Amino acid sequence: MTQPTPERDTASFAAAEPEAIAAETAPAEDAKGSDDLLQLLLTANGLEQSGEIDRAREIYEDIVTRDSTGVWGQSASQALAALPASEPAALEDTTLERPDSNSEERSTESEPTVPLPPSPPLDTSPRREPKTAVARSRGGLGTTLKLMFVATAAVPAVLTAGATLWLAPQTLPPATTPSETDDRDRVLQRQTLLAAIVGAVSILALASLTLPRLQRLDRYLRQIAYFSKKVKLDRPTRPLEIPEGRDEIGAIAANLRDIADLVTNQNHRLQQLERQQEQERQRDRAEKDRLQQQALDLLERLEAARSGNLAVEAPLSDGAVGAIADAFNATARSLREFVSQTARVAADVTERTHDSETAVRQLSDAARHQSQDLQSALDTVRAIADAIDRLSRSTRDAADLARQATEAARLGDSNMDRTTESMEQLRTAVANTAKKAKRLAESAQEVSQILAVVSGISEKANLLAFNAAIEAARAGERGEGFRQVADDVRGLATQIGESAGDIERLVGSIQAETADVLDVLEAGTAEVVSSTRSVGQTQQTLRQLSELSQAIDGSLQTVARDSADRARSSQDVNRVMEEVNRVALTNTEEAQRVVSVLQGLLEEVETLKSSVAKFQVE
Template sequence: MLDRHLQESGNDSKISDSTSSNIESDSLEAYSLSSKPASIQPLQSTSQPKSKNAFAQLRRAWNNLTFRTKLTLILVGSAALPVVIVTQGLITLNKERAFDELKHTLQQQGQSFTNEYVLRTQVDTETQAENIANILQATEIDLSNPAQVAARRELIENYLVINENQESPELTKNFKIITDAQGKTVAQNIFVGDDNFSNQPLLPVLNQELSLQKYQRVSLPTGISLTDIPIVQNALKTGQPLSGIELVKNQSLQKIGLAKQADIGLRQQPNQNLAEAKRPFPEGTYDIDGGKAGLLSMAVHPVKINNKLVGTVVIGTLFNRNYGLVDKFTQIYNGPVATIFAKDWRVVTNVPYTDGKTRAIGTRVAREVAEKVLNQGNEFVGATSIIGQQYLTFYTPLYDHQKVLNPGQAKPVGIAFVGKSFLEADNHLAYQQFIAYSIGGGILLIVGLISIPLASSFSRPLRRLSGFAKQVADGKQGVRLEISDDRQDEIGILSREMNTMASNIEANLEARRQEAERVKLFAEIAASRAREAQDLNAVFDKAVSGARQIIGADRVVIYRFNSDWSGYIAAESVLPGWTVALSQEISDPCIPNHLIEAYKKGRVVATNNVLETNYHPKHKKLFERLQIKANLVVPILQNDQLFGLLVAHHCLATHEWQQSEIDFLSQVSTQVRLALDRVGTLEQIIQEKAKLQRRALELLMEVDPLTQGDLTIRASVTEDEIGTIADSYNATIASLRQIVSQVQEAAQQVAITTSNKESSVSELSQEASRQAEEITSALARIQQMATSIRAVATNAEQAEAAVQQASQTVAEGDTAMNRTVDGILAIRETVAQTSKKVKRLGESTQKISKVVNLISTFADQTNLLALNAAIEAANAGEQGRGFAVVAERVRGLARQSTEATAEIEKLVTDIQTETNEVVAAMEAGTEQVVAGTQLVDETRQSLNKISDVSAQINELVRAIATVTVEQSQASEEVTQTMSDVAAIANKTLTEATQVAASFKELLAVAQKLQANASQFKVN
């Protein structure tokens, strides 16, 4: 960011240089135009003659300036140029030096954090593990002998005491464990953080003493195996003490009760506007157990008796959510934030999250840092993005015990981080820049006060211009400058232009406000959740209220027609003091049929004066009772039928309706029509659904005797979807009746010709049973098909109308936004033109100053000549007395001229000052125009929400298509099932024929089959 500031400073100087060159070139161009010869010289083809001509023009312009002007320019330029160069140079050097100092300081603080806090936990853990191991070895307790451990348990547990109220977080331990030679725990003392881990942790309060982190003891049984922790496994394998910053999976942490504190998870962080290098690697690049792993500072020290490994001492500190470690460092070192990473994942930090209130734990480091620190094992010093903010950072890698076992193969398992926000450095540099610019500005101010004479001639008009510009910039409306039409100087032109600008701004603002209100009203009506007819009252009330406020009418009503074309007031919005039409009984049956037909075609009736129109007498009485002077009638259609009228009234006086008012009320009517169509469609769908359900119930009741074996039943066939299903029922039952008849005939034949062959008859019965099951399955699939058909009929018509209208609404809103943006651009152009004219006024005042200086010189010389003349007249005595009187009068006139020129100089200076203020006010007006553009963008976002509704309707269409596919599949399954039934029937017939031909001894069984088949009624 410091580099960016340097670049911005360079850009500013370039802009100022280009501006001054433009002004200079403008003055030269003006001079050349005024002094160019009558004949036009041909253009030169080489650059050298052009440069000579430019130099000659510049020299002529310099020679034509007065000596006082030249001297003033030389003094101001000679003082300003060194001051600007020296000040800018000092600021640049100071920025570079400050960046280097900050970088060096941050490196030192990062190393201090790593060594004094992070690695100190490891050193202290090693020391304590070694001390406990030495004591156990000295007491010769065989940790692998359960009897010895049980006998001396109290002594062993005394070695594992943990001070949970330790004031130094880098010395706090989460667990002390003693294992046997197989890595199973024989004694332990474990503490876990006593916090609400379900909430995001808050940042520490500035300038407030840090509170100690609370812990609670974890009670676990002994005999838990720790060999799945790599450092424990390797210590048992090698028999040597090991320590390091270890990354342990959550499953292993569950064994020692630390899984909940370690389970931080992965937190979302803003990446959409960052470069690829500033974003983290994709999730899963590093194994952090899905955001549940734990980063621990651990030491494992073997316990040996007579050179035999009998156990280990395991001590560790969990970094996850160990906030005291980073907060203490930040407090002691006055400001830098700190973080400890497990791989690229923050497990403890006091870096603020995007909400500015909570810690950014669970977020991940930028990939440029991970690449250098984790993949390459190097330190990283420089600027990078942290949760969307720029920081100057220091990252250093952290290693596990593999750094001792395999130094060349070890890979970092974590990162220690210290950083400072560029905002703090920028504030410090901004203060230094302020001091430097203040000193330079003071010097330039002194030089300017000495070099430029004061003048004040037109201060009052310019103060009025400045005050007027400030009022316009502050948004005050209705203010205008008083200026006479015969004043044609710069002040008069500027005053008239500023009055014009204020009028344009007010008109554009009013148009933008009205357009925004209209779009908002349309959006509210379109987004209404009306589902039933009773819900429409809220839509009507919103429509009439919003329409009345926007067009400024006295009353707006919705007149709803009955079936006989009589009607009533369904909704009303009226200003206080006028008659409320909603509370009165209004009958208006006198609307002629031809007018009703015209309303159906969308006719709009605008009446500026109802008294001058040939209305029906009943209508006139109605107008008189409701005090109506002018009205505007717009039809409301529902499914191409006349639903009612949207009527606006002016009661105080007649009103000439504008086309914009007519268009707006027509748009409101369209929005109301859409709401009516939506409700009507929903009600129609509900009615169709109820009708289908009623017909389905009737069908089920008709075919219910089928369950009692009555195959003579026929369902009533209608023209709807249920009729199709009933026809399928009848066909199925007819087929079944034919099958049963054939079975009865076959049984009778078998009874005559067969006697004992039970097996064939039994097989025939099984096939008949399977046939009944297949028929039942077919009926179920037919019902599924009917359900799908009802679903298809439910939403078909609604989709197309809703999508088309939503698209139309969004298009109208977008057109309105474009008109608003055009108005804002016109305002910006007007402000720019006015600013240019103000600058030209400042240039004119400088010319006046030159003339005043010349007059002042003439007055001084005249005064000197008059004084000399008076002296000569005194020497001449009586003869020169008359000449002395004249000289004294001339001297008086010269003195008055000097005083007048002094006043003019003061007025000219005030003019220049006030002109600068006017330019500043113009710039403020430009900023308000930009803010207005942002408001228009917000309104456009509201319209985009309407577009989302269209997307939901598209989902309905896709759902209908899905149901249609299901219907087709169900129909295919019904066809296949019927085919199976036919095949089974054929097989049954074949078996019956075989039995009749070959096995006459099955007579008894055949008689039983005949009795069973007789239960079905087929005639």
């Protein structure tokens, strides 16, 4: 199956042919280095492939003589061993039978240092002898024994059966009555006895015939046993007293004699074989020792690996231990990879866990801070809510006050209305008084004018009285009475003049008083007017105040509404913030839990690392 087809060979080596021929024709003197040996090997191989076996053999032999222990020489000797024989040679028999390429038996046969023992004639002669003996003595002892067996076994049986059959038809009528049944039983007993007698007689006759033969056979066999025992014990023995060539016993005796000769002849050969066997045993022992040593080496490595040193490599020795070592190396290699990977992963996990732990701790702290901030914010919001509540109450109070102010302003307004009315009446009254005072002043003035007239008349009356007194004095005594009257008129006139002056002074004072009254009245009027104006302004102010109060009331109501809204909103905010705070607290707890989990993980990883650290991988 490993033999390539000739077509392919010739095709593939056609190209190499000229080179090969060139190398062959070149003298081989300079073939000293390995390159030349290689060239020779190639040439020989080319020749072998192209069918020139003899020339190839010559070159191979040349290579073997030059380089008997090297790679080239060994390859060449292998090639020589595999070359097909050109002429029949006894030595080539074994190599010819053997398959060309890697056969199973090759490893055992490839030891040319241990020559095979020369083929012994012992193997052939006994093999041929029994054949002829069997051929010659066909119908001999075997047949006799078979006949004796048949006679002893079959003849009595056949005779008995024949006797029984011969007796049976006449003596076995069908049984109908009890007396007949008794007769039948009797007849049967008789027949059985008869048949037994016939059998016994025939057995005795046959035994007398066969016994002497068996005795002789026994004797011969004893002799053969004794002889073969002697042969086995390797002692000189007297020859067998058995006539030759009669039957198998004779043949066995002849063969035994031959064997005895052969045993004697092959003694030294056996010794040789024993020596060889001893050598082989020694070799086996050495092999066993080697195997044991290999196993010990491997066990040492296994022990080292078990204690954690995975960097061990077992040597790839020959045989099963080498294969186990290779499997062990492969296992150790994958374990090394696994351990390295585990260590890497553990380191990675540690690092990441540390990072994560820090991050989670920060997160936890942040969450705690957040919670605290939220708590204070919550307090603030609560304070704001309280403030809003208080504000709401104050606003309500202020609204009440504003409403009261509005009411008061309205009341003031109506009072002012009444005041204005009174003032108006007062002004009218003052105006009337002033008018009357003016008319008084005018009357006083008229009185004054009249008084001036009276005063003139009095002065004229005085002058008239004086004139009358001067006329009376000239008229002497007769004129006395007249002078009297004239004096009286002059007194009257002076009196009138004095009274007129008094009246004038009175009128003057009346006029002055009236002027004062007028002044006062004017001032009062002005006062009233300004008071009226002030009252109007006050009223205006009160109205504005009322409006303002109303506006304030409205605003306060809005504020109250707003603050109610704000109170609700702040409650909402409060709720939300409490929720947030709860979440923040939960976060803190979670973060702490995660931290503890991470610490647990770190511990686990440390355990893993210390386990992994037990293994050496480099």
